[in-house]
Amino acid sequence: MKPPPFRYARPDSLGDAVRLLAADEDAKVLAGGQSLLPMMNFRLARPSLLVDVGRLPELSELRREDDVLVIGAAVRQRTAETAPLVRESCPLLGRALRHVGHHQVRTRGTVGGSLAHADPAAELCAAATALDAEVVVTGPSGRRTVPVAELFVAPYQTSLSADEVLTEVRVPVRPARCGFAEVSPRAGDFALAGAAAVVRVDEREVTDVRLVGFGIGGTVRRLPEAEGALRGTPLSRTPVAAAADAAADATSPPDDLHADPATRRAALRASVQRALEQVTHD
Incomplete structure (x- = not known):
């Protein structure tokens, strides 16, 4: 099946991505596309514009800041699954990621994309909730932090505004x-x-x-x-x-x-x- 017609943009910066989203209320963020594109093929989603943030370098960092594991929203699921930093800091994430789709899906799918998709059967959504994680989002008014416990409000619906981009996931590193x-x-x-x-x-x-x-x-x-x-x-x-x-x-x-x-x-x-x-x- 083929999706309905849409426009495509690949901004050079996060600020450009936010401006594109703010200018079109029917625009959608595209990261790995492993959830959004199938929904478009089945006509369950009809965005007028796809704003591709998958290659923005500021969304692809994986690091630890003291007692917090920071995962850029565009970090590929397979990258997080195999990263020693993730395995040592938050082994639950690695265990959850092994159950996400197939190897090919995890190679393209992103950590932030799964959380923003808010599938009620998503392994990463469950793991992030159990780990008491937070997400950082950026919109026209700047950055804000949202606890994952407040992120998911309904099937495939989050508390984020349409012109906000999920930029990173912050997971507390605690002995457990x-x-x-x-x-x-x-x-x-x-x-x-x-x-x-x-x-x-x-x-x-x-x-x-x-x-x-x-x-x-x-x-x-x-x-x-x-x-x-x-x-x-x-x-x-x-x-x-x-x-x-x-x-x-x-x-x-x-x-x-x-x-x-x-x-x-x-x-x-x-x-x-x-x-x-x-x-x-x-």
Whole structure:
């Protein structure tokens, strides 16, 4: 299939990109194109102008600033997946990225593009939420920082304005154990459900936990009932099973052509259990 007609621009600077977006309310940012272009082919998106920011050098940096990992929005997913800096600073990101599409998709897709796309079944959205990350965005009024917890508002919809560009992702680097798991029909398919876990253990007791589920509703979301079942307990088989059950019981997933609610709840239960089992062996 072919997309509807559109204009294309590749600005030389971030400022030029913002000006192009501000001048056309139907313009869209293009980074890797692995999500936007298929939506255009299916007529689910009809931008009048694509503003290509994928080659802007200021969006392609990967660095660490003290206790923060900074990932430029245009950093390719495969680059982040294989980077020693990411693996050492935030291993959860590397684990999540291995589940994103196929190798070819990750070679073109970008970290910022996945977050800006806000797919409720996106692995990176879940991992960024579990890691308490922030994104930096730039618009006509300058730069601002948005917690990822406030970024996703509905399926494929964020809190960003149409004339803003997501420029970097900032991930706190904190000592913690992590786990990531999902259930999908085939490798590379969208997950029926999945879970990302970040757990802190002090003297064998869980002192802090962030569990995030994805593929179970309109956005990725925290799983407070499962977190409560773990907090203050030793990290062992019994509380892990209780947390998995609590996550599934408190979830009301959609009924669609891919899976019914019971199947998604079962997939979430399995994902939470597997992610936490990774944590116990971390």
